[in-house]
Amino acid sequence: MSTAMPAIESDIKDISLAPQGKRRIDWSEREMPVLRMIRERFQTEQPLKGVRLVACAHITTETANLARALQAGGA
DSSP: OOOOOOOOOOOSSSGHHHHHHHHHHHHHHHTOOHHHHHHHHHHOOTTTTTTTOOOOOOOHHHHHHHHHHHHHTOO
């Protein structure tokens, strides 16, 4: 079974907004200390290493930080 991720095509309406989005994600991380602590623990422990995770959620700065935490955990 292959674990390679398939190429995903996407349309980005305005890539010049990426820095602004990054700033908003960083801001929300500062405002979510519990999730930040979980991400830091996950980076060390890697409890999701090798797990393929699928999530369906609205795209927000908060869910971006959740995705970062899950990725730090090895997913």
